[in-house]
Amino acid sequence: MMLPMPTTLVGHDDQPARDPDTFPDSADPSGPCPRCGRVSNFSVIEPPLPVSFKKDVFFPGGARVSYQQVSVLECNGCQDRTVIIEDQYVGGVRYGGSGRTTWRGFHWWPTPGAGTFDPVVPAPIAAAYDEATRCLSAGAPNGAAALLRNALAHIVADKGTEAANGKRDLSDKIKQMVRDGGPLGALGDWADHVNLYGNAGAHPEVYGDVTPSEAAEVAALTRSMIDLLYEAPAKFARRRAERGR
Numbered sequence: 001m002m003l004p005m006p007t008t009l010v011g012h013d014d015q016p017a018r019d020p021d022t023f024p025d026s027a028d029p030s031g032p033c034p035r036c037g038r039v040s041n042f043s044v045i046e047p048p049l050p051v052s053f054k055k056d057v058f059f060p061g062g063a064r065v066s067y068q069q070v071s072v073l074e075c076n077g078c079q080d081r082t083v084i085i086e087d088q089y090v091g092g093v094r095y096g097g098s099g100r101t102t103w104r105g106f107h108w109w110p111t112p113g114a115g116t117f118d119p120v121v122p123a124p125i126a127a128a129y130d131e132a133t134r135c136l137s138a139g140a141p142n143g144a145a146a147l148l149r150n151a152l153a154h155i156v157a158d159k160g161t162e163a164a165n166g167k168r169d170l171s172d173k174i175k176q177m178v179r180d181g182g183p184l185g186a187l188g189d190w191a192d193h194v195n196l197y198g199n200a201g202a203h204p205e206v207y208g209d210v211t212p213s214e215a216a217e218v219a220a221l222t223r224s225m226i227d228l229l230y231e232a233p234a235k236f237a238r239r240r241a242e243r244g245r
């Protein structure tokens, strides 16, 4: 039988460990909820719906063999459901030939991260981050990393000093913002990390492909930067205003 083979296979063990940083699927029903944004556990709604079938392999009796399915997971927190398209992995290999069968998500609806920012976050930053999460959920880690770097560039443009923004490229701006100090400077290591992977995502021919787990890590780091620099201070200011002092 001839089945399409994946071009990249990175870090896929036979059975993925529970990872609270990755979006949930039927093999690992835990992680950030695309609905409420909280890290949660999920109930898998049975049965999954097969959507794509092998053309030349059949079960005894003629039943079709699927290699892509739709799973629906219910968040134990908000009780809403997320739709996930999953690929079949056999023995840890996508569409593989022998071993244990598991299913792994590669597309999520609703799109994780979209529209979950506090209104205080500037639109260009939220837009770049949201587009990056759409790339992540569609299995495009290079694009995600490049867009997260773009979100970082908007953060530096917004929060950086005149000296930092006077520099030509982003890595020099980051060096300057570390020298300038303040909340943005304290996150210099994180900014370097996002910048590094963003460059790799934009130039995979030079640096090699960004893996899905690397892109997810860069997204989590960028999300934390946005929270620390924008959302947490705004929430604190609102609470203080509510208390009247």
Ligand SMILES: [Zn+2]
Binding pocket: 033, 034, 035, 036, 037, 038, 040, 075, 076, 077, 078, 079, 080
């Ligand atoms: Zn939820």
